[in-house]
Amino acid sequence: MSCNPVNVAKDRLQQIYQTIGAPGRIRPSINKANRTELNPVYFLARSATVYPSKTAVVHGERRYTYKELNRRTVALAYALKEQLNVRRGDRVAIIAPNIPAMLEAHFAIPAANAIICAINTRLVPSEVAYILEHSGSTIVFCDAEFKDLIKDSPLPKIIIEDTGLASDPYxxxxxxxxxxxxxxxxxxxxQTDNEEExxxxxxxxxxxxxxxxVVFTYRGLYLAALGNLIEAQLNFDSVHxxxxxxxxxxxxMYPYSLTAVAGTHVMLRKIDYDQIWKVMVDEKVTHLNSAPTILIQLVHNPNARKLPKTVTCIVGGSAPTATLIAKMREFGMEAAHVYGLTETYGPVVRSYYQPGFEKLSAEELAKQLARQGHVYVVSDDLRVVDSEMNDVxxxxxxxxxxxxxxxxxxxxxxxxxEATAKAFKGGWFHSGDIAVRHPDGYIAIQDRSKDIIISGGENIxxxxVESCISQHPxxxxxxxxxxxxERWGETPKGFVVLKPDLAADKIVDGQALVKFCKERMAGFKCPSSIVIVKELPKTSTGKLQKYVLREQEWKGQQKRIN
Structure with a gap:
């Protein structure tokens, strides 16, 4: 054997490759010829091998091929393990908008056998602190724009400047x-040897x-990704x-879905309707996901124009109206209405377009598509049940x-x-959404049994909110x-009874209470208005009757959600 250090190193690498495989190949996690644990990181390794020069990521002027995305992701996985001492099962938090680092984290953290905990950038520091503590996160990645959210956190921090430059800490x-x-x-x-991990x-x-x-598994992520791939008809030419x-x-799970077919991820730091139209045209976008509240603003933007090719819009959060569907079609955008929860890996139900729908009027078509529909092919069927678990x-x-x-x-x-057992009562996950089922099997949501408001796609x-308001003296x-x-679908509204015998300078109005909330919680959670009332509706035993207030607010509406 040569004593040349370079040759020695090459010989050593050759021995390693013979033992564990070539650099681009994922080492089998279990030694069985007829089984592989389902793991979505495999999608990236495969696409980088098959289509190394295909554009994987577009972020402003930056472009990464699948070879480059793969290299960056694998480097991050090694850095997590060797520089940050991340171990199997550790929770790694990340607070960032839609940027390349966020996408890379979705593959690198699982590749390091750790658990990704992506945190809402719209929260306030106290809410972020609660999640970091409850999750037991060991480290936090944070985009520089949001670093004030973690300024008091004792956790090790990696700041992402989102420049792509050598000076960027990330x-x-x-x-x-x-x-x-x-x-x-x-x-x-x-890689994981247990897909249920x-x-x-x-x-x-x-x-x-x-x-x-909400805990997701490798298996769940993998199958949800395939479900999206089928439902959105993603392929090699898809630009999302x-x-x-x-x-x-x-x-x-669209980062995994799109990567599986070597599609292109177009990242967007924030909602900017002028920029969205520019990107859709310049990058020849084929797919996007959104809530109706965003799409309404988008189609009424001055830059709205007929797109060169049809854009498939997966619409969740609430049903698109007839007006919105028609307006989207003017610009070459086709709406596909989906429904799901975080607990179901996002969308799991779709309102399928049936033969004969093309003959319907715009209003009748929207009525049909507003129904939530049927489950994805990768899911078991759902049920709509009464309190005794009998099908309606x-x-x-x-x-x-x-x-x-x-x-x-x-x-x-x-x-x-305790919460898990309650949610899984009777061997089924209870959504808290109230619906009817039509003769064709389609479901249509009517109300929400949980104390949850969905405003612009955000769960509140x-x-x-009541806890926050009640803190006011x-x-x-x-x-x-x-x-x-009209804009957000629905928003929180508060009804408050003030303490008796307050001094004149201690009496507050609704606007003051809204301001009080905005100082203590994320803006999207704050009530759009708060009304001061003499008393709240209650039963003879003193139990609050919130349904009376809901009926009052939703009078004249066919449903109790919007």
């Missing part, structure tokens, strides 16, 4: 992993007032514009709760066995319900 961290990424690659990273922790507003951590923030249920009649009249089971149901709530716990009693909103 890029400096990647530099420490490039050597092994270029020599060992995937073959030096042990936790891989993602997403916090969603809970009915207890505090957000609950990421509007839904990746901290929302890992943006419905398929008559479009008898209401019941939507319950799910199967591959696309969360593993459970993190460190909350009415109990959390002038407040005696409070109730918060959803009220219709």
């Amino acid at each position: 890029e400096q961290l990647l530099q420490t992993g490039y050597s092994k990424a270029d020599t060992l690659g995937w073959s030096g990273l042990d 936790e891989v993602s922790l997403c916090y969603t507003s809970g009915t207890t007032g505090k957000p609950k951590g 514009l990421f509007i839904v923030p990746l901290f929302h249920a890992n943006a419905w 009649a398929l008559d479009g009249k008898q209401a019941g709760e939507i319950v799910f089971r199967g591959n696309l149901v969360m593993k459970g709530y993190y460190n909350d066995p 716990s009415t109990l959390e 002038a407040v005696l009693e409070v109730a918060v319900v959803a009220t219709p909103s």
